[in-house]
Amino acid sequence: xxxxxxxxxxxxxxxxxxxxxxxxxxxxxTVDHKRIALLYLVSVTFFFFIGGFFAMLIRLHLLTPxxxxxxxxxxxxxxxxxxxxxxxxxxxPSIPAVxxxxxxxxxxxxxxxxxxxxxxxxxxxxxxxxxxxxYSMVSGGLDTGWTFYTPLSTIYSNSAVAPAVVxxxxxxxxxxxxxxxFLVTIHTMRAPGMTWFRLPMFVWAHYATSIVMILGTPVxxxxxxxxxxxxxxxxxxxxxxxxxxxxxxxHLFWFYSHPAVYIMILPAMGVISELIPTFARxxxxxxxxxxxxxxxxAVIGFLVWTHHMFxxxxxxxxxxxxxxxxxxxxxxxxxxxxxxVATLYGGSISFxxxxxxxxxxxxxxxxxxxxxxxxxxxxxxxxIHDTYFVVAHFHxxxxxxxxxxxxxxxxxxxxxxxxxxxxxxxxxIAALILFVGFNLTFFPQFLLGYLGMPRRYHVxxxxxxxxxxxxxxxxxxxxxxxxxxxxxxxxxxxxxKVAGDNPWPATGLEWKTQSPPLTENFExxxxxxxxxxxxxxxxxLGLDAVASNGVAPAHGDD
Amino acid sequence: MSExxxxxxxxxxSTYLAIILTLLVLTGTTVGAAFVNLGRFNIxxxxxxxxxxxxxxxxxxxxxxxxPKRTKLIILAGIFWLALLLGMTLSDYIxxxxxxxxxxxxxxxxxxxxxxxx
Numbered sequence: 111x112x113x114x115x116x117x118x119x120x121x122x123x124x125x126x127x128x129x130x131x132x133x134x135x136x137x138x139x140t141v142d143h144k145r146i147a148l149l150y151l152v153s154v155t156f157f158f159f160i161g162g163f164f165a166m167l168i169r170l171h172l173l174t175p176x177x178x179x180x181x182x183x184x185x186x187x188x189x190x191x192x193x194x195x196x197x198x199x200x201x202x203p204s205i206p207a208v209x210x211x212x213x214x215x216x217x218x219x220x221x222x223x224x225x226x227x228x229x230x231x232x233x234x235x236x237x238x239x240x241x242x243x244x245y246s247m248v249s250g251g252l253d254t255g256w257t258f259y260t261p262l263s264t265i266y267s268n269s270a271v272a273p274a275v276v277x278x279x280x281x282x283x284x285x286x287x288x289x290x291x292f293l294v295t296i297h298t299m300r301a302p303g304m305t306w307f308r309l310p311m312f313v314w315a316h317y318a319t320s321i322v323m324i325l326g327t328p329v330x331x332x333x334x335x336x337x338x339x340x341x342x343x344x345x346x347x348x349x350x351x352x353x354x355x356x357x358x359x360x361h362l363f364w365f366y367s368h369p370a371v372y373i374m375i376l377p378a379m380g381v382i383s384e385l386i387p388t389f390a391r392x393x394x395x396x397x398x399x400x401x402x403x404x405x406x407x408a409v410i411g412f413l414v415w416t417h418h419m420f421x422x423x424x425x426x427x428x429x430x431x432x433x434x435x436x437x438x439x440x441x442x443x444x445x446x447x448x449x450x451v452a453t454l455y456g457g458s459i460s461f462x463x464x465x466x467x468x469x470x471x472x473x474x475x476x477x478x479x480x481x482x483x484x485x486x487x488x489x490x491x492x493x494i495h496d497t498y499f500v501v502a503h504f505h506x507x508x509x510x511x512x513x514x515x516x517x518x519x520x521x522x523x524x525x526x527x528x529x530x531x532x533x534x535x536x537x538x539i540a541a542l543i544l545f546v547g548f549n550l551t552f553f554p555q556f557l558l559g560y561l562g563m564p565r566r567y568h569v570x571x572x573x574x575x576x577x578x579x580x581x582x583x584x585x586x587x588x589x590x591x592x593x594x595x596x597x598x599x600x601x602x603x604x605x606x607k608v609a610g611d612n613p614w615p616a617t618g619l620e621w622k623t624q625s626p627p628l629t630e631n632f633e634x635x636x637x638x639x640x641x642x643x644x645x646x647x648x649x650x651l652g653l654d655a656v657a658s659n660g661v662a663p664a665h666g667d668d
Numbered sequence: 669m670s671e672x673x674x675x676x677x678x679x680x681x682s683t684y685l686a687i688i689l690t691l692l693v694l695t696g697t698t699v700g701a702a703f704v705n706l707g708r709f710n711i712x713x714x715x716x717x718x719x720x721x722x723x724x725x726x727x728x729x730x731x732x733x734x735x736p737k738r739t740k741l742i743i744l745a746g747i748f749w750l751a752l753l754l755g756m757t758l759s760d761y762i763x764x765x766x767x768x769x770x771x772x773x774x775x776x777x778x779x780x781x782x783x784x785x786x
Binding site for chain 1: 761762764
């Protein structure tokens with residue numbers, strides 16, 4: 111903010127949500143959406159590191175073709191628990207429950223979510239579900255793969271399947287409650303003047319996500335309940351010997367779990383749609399189309415699930431239809447990507463850390479999305495089904511897409527959440543390390559898969575070793591890339607430079623209140639009179655220079 | 669959103685009584701039908717009765733009949749998504765080559781394919 115250096119030394123506001131009350135009770139019984147978001151932040155970070163620990167063991171084990179580190183059984187448990195921890199307890203709640211929880215009310219000018227107590231309940235439900243799953247992890251682990259496929263999970267596995275299934279079942283309700291809360295909030299609590307088409311894209315993305323959460327999650331809950339009953343009481347829903355069908359489990363499982371991918375990526379797309387206009391100083395190109403694309407992805411995403419099952423013996427005709435529908439999802443995804451790039455065109459781009467993550471997202475999501483088409487194509491899928499190609503593809507979407515979005519969002523809003531700036535240069539270096547480490551980890555896996563290395567095997571032929579060594583080396587770099595933000599963001603929350611209300615500056619309503627915000631968010635309910643991402647008609651942003659000569663003042667922390 | 673939209677609709681006890689009696693009669697019908705072998709219609713009859721019962725519960729006990737339009741829309745969306753789940757899953761089952769009513773393990777289904785083409 112050198113251009114506005116005349117401003118006095120910034121100090122934190124006297125009253126804010128972090129110092130409104132003190133003590134452990136004030137946190138565990140809070141109904142403030144911002145504090146609940148921080149509770150979620152701590153919980154999902156905990157699971158991220160548990161999942162990351164398992165990932166490191168997997169990668170270390172695969173360093174050598176015959177795998178000295180773990181036994182075959184233990185290896186099965188490691189990749190299963192990596193998947194369960196990362197998907198159900200980190201990726202699905204990460205952006206919605208942390209950033210969405212914190213910022214949706216702020217962005218629409220509301221004091222809180224529509225149901226603050228249900229919001230707190232959702233965190234407790236998450237914790238109870240997490241406790242069951244943690245119990246499963248320490249009482250023998252889980253070896254079914256995160257997909258819990260029958261009959262392995264219901265009949266043959268001797269690992270702790272039941273507590274894990276119960277844990278995932280329970281956690282699903284936390285997701286439903288969050289989605290419900292968001293939908294009602296967005297419908298009923300928008301500030302005066304905050305029309306539907308003035309909503310930030312982050313809110314639109316969460317609206318679409320909430321629909322998926324509410325309509326999809328009950329299906330996984332009932333599916334896991336059926337599998338649990340089959341395992342515990344010997345009922346035969348999925349057991350052919352008793353008239354059941356294991357492929358039915360896969361249908362029901364993927365009816366939720368494919369849309370669950372969109373629960374992970376849509377909110378990340380929402381974050382990116384905030385970052386790109388802010389750091390390109392330009393209105394989002396094709397606002398209506400980007401919003402509609404979110405809804406289209408949510409809806410079409412429900413119609414593609416059997417592309418996970420092309421080689422399971424399902425009907426060829428059904429596979430044809432689902433392959434076509436899978437290709438349809440590429441359209442709204444491409445609409446978004448092209449609109450982001452068009453937003454960049456002619457923009458006044460700065461390379462602050464959140465924008466670096468946005469660029470990372472663009473490239474990695476592009477690769478992840480396009481390789482998805484290889485897998486959605488019936489012919490090529492025969493060759494690469496269940497190989498490392500799939501592993502690489504979905505890590506490009508989930509890690510390269512969702513986690514890049516999450517970290518970009520955390521950096522972008524950290525000054526609002528804590529009132530303090532993170533160290534900009536260190537953060538840029540960390541983003542770069544992360545990007546390099548990520549690609550080194552997962553790009554060789556595309557090659558491995560194409561060459562035919564199956565996923566979930568604990569040994570492999572020696573000719574694949576060079577790619578596996580690259581991948582393990584990349585994972586080590588990636589680990590540093592994750593540890594650095596965790597350390598400096600925590601440090602910055604206490605000792606960082608005071609950020610001020612709107613350090614970037616950005617146009618959203620959340621930047622109109624103090625940092626960190628009041629418990630009630632706004633002193634008076636704001637009245638919205640401007641269009642979204644409009645930098646030109648916002649004298650309050652201190653960007654008059656943009657309007658007059660098109661040259662933006664330097665911004666960020668440097 | 670008017671105030672009336674939120675006001676509770678008063679339902680006379682006689683309605684509830686009629687519904688619970690209907691549900692009990694239908695439960696009896698389900699049990700009775702279980703003793704009659706209707707062939708492939710066994711499951712159809714059981715599911716039809718269950719659907720009627722569920723509809724009655726949603727309409728009267730859950731007050732969907734007296735709810736604002738938005739609530740009805742949400743319920744319909746749920747039913748629509750359930751129809752997607754069932755319908756599109758069936759698109760697999762009814763187009764498999766063993767659709768003639770005989771249950772094949774998948775391995776036999778794939779062996780059947782060349783014979784069918786020939």
